[in-house]
Amino acid sequence: MDSNTLTALSPLDGRYAARLGPLADLFSEAGLIRHRVLVELRWFRHLADCDDFEPLAKLSADDAAYIDRLAETFDDEDAAAIKAIERTTNHDVKAVEYWIKDRFAERPALAERSEFVHFACTSEDINNLAYGLMLRDALVNVLDPVLADLDHRLAALAIDHADLAMLSRTHGQSASPTTLGKELANVVFRLRRQRRGLARVDITGKINGAVGNFNAHIAACPDLDWPALAQRFVEDLGLVWNPYTTQIEPHDMIAEAAHALVRINTVLLDFARDTWAYISLGYYAQKTVEGEIGSSTMPHKVNPIDFENGEGNLGLANALLDHLATKLPVSRWQRDLTDSTVQRSIGSALGYCLLAWRSIERGLDRIEPDPSRIGEDIDRAWEVLAEAIQTVMRVHGIEQPYEKLKALTRGQRIDGEQVRAFIESLALPDDERDRLLALRPADYTGNAAAMARAIEQYT
Template sequence: MTSIPLSSLTAVSPIDGRYSSKTESLRNVFSEYGLIRYRVTVEVRWLQYLSQHPAIGEVAPFSAVANSLLDQLVDDFTLEQALRIKEIERTTNHDVKAVEYLIKETIADNAELSAVSEFVHFACTSEDINNLSHALMLKEGRDNIVLPALQEIQQNLAAMGRDHANAAMLARTHGQTASPTTVGKEMANVAYRLERQMKQIAAVPMLGKINGAVGNYNAHLSAYPEIDWQAVAQEFIEQLGLDYNPYTTQIEPHDYMAELFDGLARSNTILIDYARDIWGYISLGYFKQKTIAGEVGSSTMPHKVNPIDFENAEGNMGIANALYGHLAAKLPISRWQRDLTDSTVLRNMGVGLGYSMIAYASLTKGMSKLQLNESKLSADLDNSWEVLAEPIQTVMRRYGIEEPYEKLKALTRGNVMDQATIQTFIDTLDMPEDAKTALKAMTPASYTGNAADQAQNI
């Protein structure tokens, strides 16, 4: 079969194909280029750190010119330089070693840096570089890409909660009519749940280690036994903006990653729940969807305006959660002091995030097209006077009327209720007239408790 060039049309994954415009922000972070870029960053910053350590006399503090060259390599790292690393890797068959060699090539013409080139990757195992790179990737992806996308959704939900705080809606439990709520309160429920998960995601510490081949600073201490390498590691890692993990094997054990992916999965689960509910409300007619000129709902039924954005979001978050589940279950497990099974799995961190970002874009688009159908909401409430059985029997309990629940059950269960039937029943009750008057003034649309207040306060 003839080979065809890679493009959004020929990509195997829809992340880089059909939905590439929705995942573009991830490329600079979670692509092979992104991983290489972070590896270069860690290697360079480690070399610069060593030059500042007073006990490492063989590496004098770098001049401004030398530091500028190194900073430029980090700050202006190019795709061409990443390709050069891949070219070197074809010879070394080792991706991290190829990074080391690229750095040495870059500094070869600077006498000051060339003289200490063997301190590039000093005392490091590849996983020292990799784990810090992965932590930096996840930190940038979480803080600058994923959380802002979730924040937009959460803010939209909260705004819908306030905007529709007073829009009474018939609730359904077990699919059956239940005590009314408001549309805004149902939106506020989701907004609050999502905000809580976002806080937990943001609070996950991004851990790192730089303690050598099995986590004991063996190589470090063999060269400089007088240095407190644990203190060095902690200071360096914290300078990178990460949190220090003092106890590891060759690999950072990835427990924090499991915490992060579990948190992301819980956020997605909340949003899947929301997408399914909105799908149902659209089906009931509680929401209409704004039509867009030129769009087609069905290839054969011209009238249809399908809730495709919510369906797309649900499907893609399901895929993301399947990946998050594997990442969270697999990554903390490694044979003895290290096996390589985490390596290939870690290259898929961006895949789960990619499907999430596709879903978030669809969800945001779908939410922007929603229009409340107040007439349908009112009609459903007007046809559901049986929901007032709850307040009536509750007030009956207050005034000592026997078997209130049973009497309302006999009146309403399986029977068609209307306002006249309910009010006739109230008239038969032995309770104060003001209590009867209050009950008779109640309608399904007014029986919403403090739903409006809760929605306004989100």
């Protein structure tokens, strides 16, 4: 084990670091610096390619390729060099500008144009776009594939167990039966709805100067259509242009993404808790792993640790996401710096999401339904047929159906013989009586099986 993982302050960079590599590549300090460099270089290239921006001549093919290589080959040593410059500047974005100018100094044609690096930009022009790119890549390339895998697995389980009748529990008490597949389909439906909400979040960006009005741009080149040029640049990065900002992009899109993730996490937290409870009831059997220990003193224990780990980390994720969502869109007047330090924890929030989701994936690998145990409970729960019987009685005009079933069943367990004797006593048409007499608790699942199998139709 890398000694750094033993001494890291955060478990995301310590105990769990191996599970979170793709997010660390994006949201580490090196990742942020790399994206800042990318934005600065792309802005320089964009200005050089703009026919209307006459002060900066077009680049030669070799110089353009050199700039592209600076972005493509940027590594941790380059990031360390920028951090060294920052120790003097005490300004992280200015350090990026100076590093690029140092690289441009190696080519005469670029050296004479180096003052167009960071042209008319405020630091937030670079930062908001860097964070936008990081967030977009994290959501699309790192997080959503894990959600898609969870979705696929849960949907497959819903269909596989569509017919497995299971006792429902409302308020923790026996209730009208369902099927295991239908309960899993409920989770899939909720999860897909929230994933669509996350996918609809526009990752926005701006590059409009110190207070959002292109002041310096227009002072330098008053005849240029700066909003149109800025829009093209932001959209070329793959982001959505925000034309109305102060010094900072207002971070509403981060709040929207954070709240969408909170809702996804809440669905999965609900699922993790329910699964934990079903494991406790024995509805799911847990697979054992050779050499694994469940308790330091009780040898028999097999604990649902992955669902517990998932639940705990979902709580941490949502706490951070909630703060991001409520704090980042609030800034004093045209800008304060409170957002800068908070944005650095976006990666942590997403890290706890990813950690939790993968824990739930591992939990699913280690459980399988136990039909015999599930069947034991539902076969004993004849009282759940009270709902069906009293509803049929209403259809056929029998007085006080609810009250009669309440007297028979409320707060007490009854068996099949008692239920059948009650049905025999009812003044029902023969075919209706025979239909009720043939009904068993496991048959009383409504359209649960059909709904479980139709999950693709409804989503």
